[in-house]
Amino acid sequence: MxxxxxxxxxxxxxxxxxxxxxxxxxxxxxxxxxxxxxxxxxxxxxxxxxxxxxxxxxxxxxxxxxxxxxxxxxxxxxxxxxxxxxxxxxxxxxxxxxxxxxxxxxxxxxxxxxxxxxxxxxxxxxxxxxxxxxxxxxxxxxxxxxxxxxxxxxxxxxxxxxxxxxxxxxxxxxxxxxxxxxxxxxxxxxxxxxxxxxxxxxxxxxxxxxxxxxxxxxxxxxxxxxxxxxxxxxxxxxxxxxxxxxxxxxxxxxxxxxxxxxxxxxDRMIPSWKSIVGENIFHHESGIHADGMIKNPLTYEIFDPTELGLERKIVIGKHSGTAAIKNKLALFNIQLDNLISYHLLEKVRNTSIAIKRALTDMELLNLYHETLSEINVPKEA
CATH class of the missing domain: 3.20.20.70 (Aldolase class I)
Structure with missing residues (x-):
């Protein structure tokens, strides 16, 4: 055409x-x-x-x-x-x-x-x-x-x-x-x-x-x-x-x-939040947004990130909700019940505020294991 x-x-x-x-x-x-x-x-x-x-x-x-x-x-x-x-x-x-x-x-x-x-x-x-x-x-x-x-x-x-x-x-x-x-x-x-x-x-x-x-x-x-x-x-x-x-x-x-x-x-670097080509424009942290995106990316994305050579990513931090945390840990073959999710979410938010940034995958896993210990759940569970 x-x-x-x-x-x-x-x-x-x-x-x-x-x-x-x-x-x-x-x-x-x-x-x-x-x-x-x-x-x-x-x-x-x-x-x-x-x-x-x-x-x-x-x-x-x-x-x-x-x-x-x-x-x-x-x-x-x-x-x-x-x-x-x-x-x-x-x-x-x-x-x-x-x-x-x-x-x-x-x-x-x-x-x-x-x-x-x-x-x-x-x-x-x-x-x-x-x-x-x-x-x-x-x-x-x-x-x-x-x-x-x-x-x-x-x-x-x-x-x-x-x-x-x-x-x-x-x-x-x-x-x-x-x-x-x-x-x-x-x-x-x-x-x-x-x-x-x-x-x-x-x-x-x-x-x-x-x-x-x-x-x-x-x-x-x-x-x-x-x-x-x-x-x-x-x-x-x-x-x-x-x-x-x-x-x-x-x-x-x-x-x-x-x-x-x-x-x-x-020598003019692209900000990570730059529209269309910023590396973070398909990163989702906010609980409501992440939950919707997990259910269907079209809820918060107007085009597919792969069209532009970018990747979709769930970021875990202060604004995360339990859906995002469950989704992230599922990548490590960890299935969370509601009790653990509730306590882990509080730890995630407090930690993110303390360190003033989102958590890495290793930091999230560490908080997960801490949560298991504190509520006396065996790590194998």
């Missing part, structure tokens, strides 16, 4: 713009290959105009015979696009600001000049046979009428899609939906969401954009990116599949290895 939504991964461009992060060239090539193995549609490989080192790695990615489209990022400047063409990419992002605060204070120019630059750069790229994404930087803070004019002129100049950039992460899902729907209703052009996480809503805003009609979602592995980062690739992919019911056909079983590799390459 044809994908209804496509993913642009910008880990190698916007992700590497994370303060203090630098990928070695060989790391970038491997990341591109891993993204391609998953099935990502388009990879933004870097910024060619940065220099020969950047161009060299982009050229190597282009020559890697990947199935994904390879995009170079550019300002709305002819020289930038020429550098991208020299790298052999099949697609370019042409980026220019559309908000008055950027136009006045960053670029020191006018709205009219912005439109002229964008049109000229887009026409040049199309003349050279490139797929073009025109990026409206700071679109979320742009004047509505001017932004619509920008989008119309981009389409007339030949742009294949518009990248709507929530550059400072100022939107929420409702305002995102409204802005994207207005553009879709006004101009018939593909829209890509590029969302930042300054307020913790990057993934939610990307999904809201998709629900309003955006057909491309931009993301980075592990949510890397400037300041608070971008929408996380792994979150976006699973959210589209689970909350929107659209299976884009990506090999999500390969996501775990990719996320862990990028974490190591970027």
């Amino acid at each position: 044809e994908k209804e939504i496509k993913i642009l991964d910008t880990t190698l461009r916007d992700g590497e713009q994370t303060a203090g992060v630098v990928f070695a060239n060989e790391e970038k090539i491997l990341i591109a290959r891993m993204l391609d193995d998953i099935g990502i549609d388009q990879i933004e490989a870097g910024i060619p105009v940065m220099g020969e080192n950047e161009k060299d790695v982009i050229k190597k990615i282009v020559k890697s015979n990947l199935k994904a489209s390879i995009m170079g990022w550019n300002r709305a400047v002819i020289k930038d696009i020429q550098e991208s063409i020299d790298c052999g990419v099949d697609a370019v992002a042409i980026s220019i600001s559309t908000s008055d605060i950027h136009i006045k204070h960053k670029l020191n120019t006018t709205r009219e000049r912005i439109l002229e630059q964008m049109v000229k750069a887009t026409e040049y790229a199309k003349t050279n046979g490139l797929y073009v994404s025109v990026n409206a930087e700071d679109a979320s803070r742009s004047d509505e009428e001017f932004l619509l004019k920008f989008v119309k002129l981009a389409k007339e100049a030949g742009a294949n899609r518009i990248r709507f950039c929530d550059t400072v992460g100022i939107l929420n899902p409702i305002t995102t939906y409204e802005k994207i729907k207005l553009i879709k209703d006004t101009v018939d052009i593909d829209i890509e969401m590029h969302t930042h996480d300054d307020l913790g809503m990057a993934t939610a805003n990307a999904i809201a954009g998709a629900m309003a009609g955006a057909t491309y979602l931009g993301a980075t592995i592990n949510g890397l990116g400037e300041r608070a980062g971008n929408a996380a690739l792994e979150e976006v992919v699973l959210a589209v599949k689970t909350s929107m019911g659209i299976d884009m056909g990506y090999k999500i079983d390969k996501m775990q290895d990719l996320c862990r590799y990028v974490a190591k390459a970027s």
Whole structure:
């Protein structure tokens, strides 16, 4: 089935713009290959105009015979696009600001000049046979009428899609939906969401954009990116599949290895509680939750952990109940009656509070044997 939504991964461009992060060239090539193995549609490989080192790695990615489209990022400047063409990419992002605060204070120019630059750069790229994404930087803070004019002129100049950039992460899902729907209703052009996480809503805003009609979602592995980062690739992919019911056909079983590799390459470790790929997200301790999960995992899990290469685990600690303790000890061929369970549960909770963490299996077994001794039950029982 044809994908209804496509993913642009910008880990190698916007992700590497994370303060203090630098990928070695060989790391970038491997990341591109891993993204391609998953099935990502388009990879933004870097910024060619940065220099020969950047161009060299982009050229190597282009020559890697990947199935994904390879995009170079550019300002709305002819020289930038020429550098991208020299790298052999099949697609370019042409980026220019559309908000008055950027136009006045960053670029020191006018709205009219912005439109002229964008049109000229887009026409040049199309003349050279490139797929073009025109990026409206700071679109979320742009004047509505001017932004619509920008989008119309981009389409007339030949742009294949518009990248709507929530550059400072100022939107929420409702305002995102409204802005994207207005553009879709006004101009018939593909829209890509590029969302930042300054307020913790990057993934939610990307999904809201998709629900309003955006057909491309931009993301980075592990949510890397400037300041608070971008929408996380792994979150976006699973959210589209689970909350929107659209299976884009990506090999999500390969996501775990990719996320862990990028974490190591970027020296930005994945928190154990991180959604989708955190190692503890299928660990259950709370008594009610653990009991429900033991009876049927669907009570508290929306997808199978094996899909992501993770494991389900019952954790025994302060919040555990007797069902979880019985389940855990059953793994050691120990069957508990209600009396022993009652006394063992009290010991488990007190011990967990004292040591300020969950118990290991050996600690639980030790408490079990202590309980047997205290209530005078033979250990063989």
